[in-house]
Amino acid sequence: MIAHNFKHALFCAVVTMVVAYPILGLNLVARGTRVGLEGADTTTLVAIFVAAVVVFAFQLYRDTLMAALGKLPKLNPLAHREPMPQAKRVKMESWILTGIIVLALFWPFFVSRGSVDLATLVLIYVMLALGLNVVVGLAGLLDLGYVAFYAVGAYTFALLSQYMGISFWMALPLGALLAALFGLVLGFPVLRLRGDYLAIVTLGFGEIIRILLNNWTAVTGGPNGIGGIPEPTLFGMEFGRRVKEEGNTSFHETFGIAYSGEHKVIFLYLIALVLAVITALVIRRLMRMPVGRAWEALREDEIAARSLGLSRTAVKLSAFTIGAFFAGFAGTVFASKQGFISPESFVFLESAIILAIVVLGGMGSQLGVVLAAIAVTILPELAREFSDYRMLVFGAAMVLMMVWRPQGLMPMRRAHIELKRQE
Amino acid sequence: MLDVQNLSMRFGGLLAVDQVSLDVQEHEIVSVIGPNGAGKTTVFNCLSGFYTPTGGKIVFEGQEVQGKPDYKISRLGMVRTFQHVRLFNQMSVVENLLVAQHRHLNTNLLSGLIKTPNYREREQKSLDRAAYWLDRVGLLDLANRDAGNLAYGQQRRLEIARCMVTEPKLLMLDEPAAGLNPAETKNLNQLIVSLKEDYHVSVLLIEHDMSLVMDISDRITVINQGRPLASGTPSEVRENDDVIKAYLGEA
Numbered sequence: 001m002i003a004h005n006f007k008h009a010l011f012c013a014v015v016t017m018v019v020a021y022p023i024l025g026l027n028l029v030a031r032g033t034r035v036g037l038e039g040a041d042t043t044t045l046v047a048i049f050v051a052a053v054v055v056f057a058f059q060l061y062r063d064t065l066m067a068a069l070g071k072l073p074k075l076n077p078l079a080h081r082e083p084m085p086q087a088k089r090v091k092m093e094s095w096i097l098t099g100i101i102v103l104a105l106f107w108p109f110f111v112s113r114g115s116v117d118l119a120t121l122v123l124i125y126v127m128l129a130l131g132l133n134v135v136v137g138l139a140g141l142l143d144l145g146y147v148a149f150y151a152v153g154a155y156t157f158a159l160l161s162q163y164m165g166i167s168f169w170m171a172l173p174l175g176a177l178l179a180a181l182f183g184l185v186l187g188f189p190v191l192r193l194r195g196d197y198l199a200i201v202t203l204g205f206g207e208i209i210r211i212l213l214n215n216w217t218a219v220t221g222g223p224n225g226i227g228g229i230p231e232p233t234l235f236g237m238e239f240g241r242r243v244k245e246e247g248n249t250s251f252h253e254t255f256g257i258a259y260s261g262e263h264k265v266i267f268l269y270l271i272a273l274v275l276a277v278i279t280a281l282v283i284r285r286l287m288r289m290p291v292g293r294a295w296e297a298l299r300e301d302e303i304a305a306r307s308l309g310l311s312r313t314a315v316k317l318s319a320f321t322i323g324a325f326f327a328g329f330a331g332t333v334f335a336s337k338q339g340f341i342s343p344e345s346f347v348f349l350e351s352a353i354i355l356a357i358v359v360l361g362g363m364g365s366q367l368g369v370v371l372a373a374i375a376v377t378i379l380p381e382l383a384r385e386f387s388d389y390r391m392l393v394f395g396a397a398m399v400l401m402m403v404w405r406p407q408g409l410m411p412m413r414r415a416h417i418e419l420k421r422q423e
Numbered sequence: 424m425l426d427v428q429n430l431s432m433r434f435g436g437l438l439a440v441d442q443v444s445l446d447v448q449e450h451e452i453v454s455v456i457g458p459n460g461a462g463k464t465t466v467f468n469c470l471s472g473f474y475t476p477t478g479g480k481i482v483f484e485g486q487e488v489q490g491k492p493d494y495k496i497s498r499l500g501m502v503r504t505f506q507h508v509r510l511f512n513q514m515s516v517v518e519n520l521l522v523a524q525h526r527h528l529n530t531n532l533l534s535g536l537i538k539t540p541n542y543r544e545r546e547q548k549s550l551d552r553a554a555y556w557l558d559r560v561g562l563l564d565l566a567n568r569d570a571g572n573l574a575y576g577q578q579r580r581l582e583i584a585r586c587m588v589t590e591p592k593l594l595m596l597d598e599p600a601a602g603l604n605p606a607e608t609k610n611l612n613q614l615i616v617s618l619k620e621d622y623h624v625s626v627l628l629i630e631h632d633m634s635l636v637m638d639i640s641d642r643i644t645v646i647n648q649g650r651p652l653a654s655g656t657p658s659e660v661r662e663n664d665d666v667i668k669a670y671l672g673e674a
């Protein structure tokens with residue numbers, strides 16, 4: 001065992017050095033018109049060596065370390081608490097949720113514009129994560145290309161407004177439906193794949209969509225993106241200083257108040273809030289309907305599900321399509337919030353972030369997803385000086401979660417179903 | 424209602440099922456017995472559509488079903504359990520039964536989202552049906568437990584209840600008594616007889632142990648190494664020389 005660990009640790013250390021040296025140690029420098037290669041300075045070399053030693057030590061004592069990590073939950077003072085009675089818990093949860101929503105409704109009027117803007121972004125991520133939760137958490141299909149549907153929603157709105165002058169409210173259902181259609185079409189060929197294969201293929205799809213957007217310059221503007229996407233209107237009232245669209249009025253003039261840029265931000269926030277709440281309610285309802293149960297059944301045991309007459313194709317496609325639908329929803333809001341979109345907003349990293357929210361929050365749990373979305377979006381903003389290390393922290397957090405709390409921050413609780421004894 | 428003619432299933436060089444014929448009539452318990460590895464489960468897998476048989480015909484209620492996808496066969500009213508229990512472990516006991524009733528609730532998404540009266544009524548019906556069957560197999564008090572946390576015998580009963588809520592015409596049970604203690608086995612046998620008597624379901628039963636099925640079966644088919652060895656009423660099979668030889672030979 002020790003010998004095996006030692007060998008393994010040595011191997012890992014060597015790999016660390018082999019990988020790190022060319023990446024960190026070798027620099028390209030311009031020598032006149034030619035490019036030359038320069039060796040590393042001593043500090044870098046020392047750093048690489050230290051890193052290799054750390055990797056070696058960690059791998060050598062990995063079993064002990066991991067066992068210690070496993071004991072962590074015992075430090076949690078709440079771990080041994082009796083679970084609350086069902087009825088009380090349900091009541092409390094609905095009170096908390098109502099409280100959060102009321103708070104969220106009034107909160108933007110008292111804080112800065114920047115915070116409201118950030119909160120809108122959080123809500124967009126909440127929508128995305130709730131949608132992805134259907135695919136990954138409930139149906140158990142690991143989709144790494146979810147951002148593609150987000151992009152479809154955003155670009156649908158951008159293109160329709162650019163070429164046909166369609167408003168936000170028209171684009172919202174259209175974007176979601178088109179994204180759902182993409183989900184249906186892309187879902188079809190990948191249904192037979194499982195686990196890792198599905199993950200890789202969906203990853204590929206995500207990239208294909210992004211590359212398509214990047215290169216189809218004639219329509220999408222390529223890397224330059226599309227600008228001038230209109231903001232939502234409130235019953236024909238615009239929030240800009242001047243009315244852009246024929247026939248619309250402006251919000252501040254109608255109400256006879258001074259123009260303020262904040263109105264627009266708050267309005268967008270409220271729209272995002274309402275849509276996020278709708279998303280949560282709809283998905284909550286779906287989970288308690290036959291479709292939702294079928295998703296979970298297929299995740300739990302595909303063979304048993306089929307033996308009961310569930311069609312794998314229909315069930316998986318419905319999860320894919322409905323997940324994509326909400327991504328399209330979020331994409332439309334995003335396009336409207338930014339006013340400008342480009343393929344850069346839809347890189348793989350976005351898919352990874354959304355997936356991280358789902359995993360952190362606890363697959364299937366809605367409150368957990370909301371909390372995780374807040375954490376994942378806001379923490380990087382608060383610690384901007386560490387933004388270079390964002391991915392590192394991210395990765396470390398994921399590994400820790402997998403070891404310490406694989407079920408997520410707030411694992412999904414099953415709904416209690418009351419039954420009457422039958423005669 | 425079920426008529427199987429010359430069913431064969433070949434895995435590469437292995438002929439796991441070789442020309443097996445059997446039939447099940449309405450209101451009948453038919454058992455398939457045979458030593459381990461005889462090919463009983465493979466027969467089930469062919470009947471339920473998990474495998475496409477390499478030869479033979481399967482006729483269920485006048486319709487040829489060989490090679491049809493499993494979920495379509497199940498929808499015709501031919502539902503099975505598994506030799507190794509397959510529940511939806513992380514779902515609650517009652518949810519396991521609700522999943523199985525998706526077809527009774529087969530309405531469109533919208534009516535479920537806005538809870539039309541029609542949808543509510545159907546939903547209530549499926550809850551009642553679930554409650555009825557849970558009560559029938561003695562699991563009503565455990566309805567909101569995770570299915571994976573049930574004791575083994577309870578899981579077996581839940582699996583049967585899950586088949587029954589689909590209101591099948593033919594129930595196929597693969598070694599339902601495996602791993603049960605004698606008292607549980609006795610209860611199970613009573614349950615199976617009652618399914619036939621009170622709920623008018625035909626049962627096709629796989630058993631490894633011959634003595635268990637002697638009492639409750641109307642007819643028995645014995646297979647050995649994939650080939651049909653004998654078939655007939657329990658007493659006929661018990662007297663059959665080939666069967667005695669095969670079973671004594673194995674022992």
Ligand SMILES: Nc1ncnc2c1ncn2[C@@H]1O[C@H](COP(=O)(O)OP(=O)(O)O)[C@@H](O)[C@H]1O
Pocket residue numbers: 434437439457458459460461462463464465466
């Ligand atoms: N999918 C398969 N691929 C290859 N061989 C199989 C497969 N399924 C079953 N077999 C073989 O078929 C034979 C019969 O198996 P099985 O039907 O499970 O027997 P029983 O249920 O009567 O114990 C065994 O020899 C088994 O190894």
Ligand SMILES: [Mg+2]
Pocket residue numbers: 463464465506
């Ligand atoms: Mg078997």
